[in-house]
Amino acid sequence: MTLEQTAHLANTIRAEVAKAVVGMNETVDHLLIALVAQGHVLLEGPPGTAKTFLANCFATATGLEFGRIQFTPD
Incomplete structure (x- = not known):
């Protein structure tokens, strides 16, 4: 993968996440x-x-697969 392809992929991921999460x-x-x-x-x-x-x-x-681990103070 070239640097340009990597940058394009990163920008695509940023744009997809920005559709749902702001700031x-x-x-x-x-x-x-x-x-x-x-x-x-x-x-x-x-x-x-x-x-x-x-x-x-x-x-x-x-x-990717989403996995959540929650730690609570006991």
């Missing part, structure tokens, strides 16, 4: 970096800030 462009960029680097991402933030929704939209846009 999280930097987070989407970090998700793309983790995808390319074959890394992991921990999304942290207060309840109701669309973390799960963003992860689900990103998985759908990339054709």
Whole structure:
């Protein structure tokens, strides 16, 4: 895959996620970096800030499977 093809794919993923999630462009960029680097991402933030929704939209846009793990303090 060429650099131009990779950039086009990244822009397509950004556009698909932006259809559903607004104002999280930097987070989407970090998700793309983790995808390319074959890394992991921990999304942290207060309840109701669309973390799960963003992860689900990103998985759908990339054709990946969405899995959620919730940790609760006990």
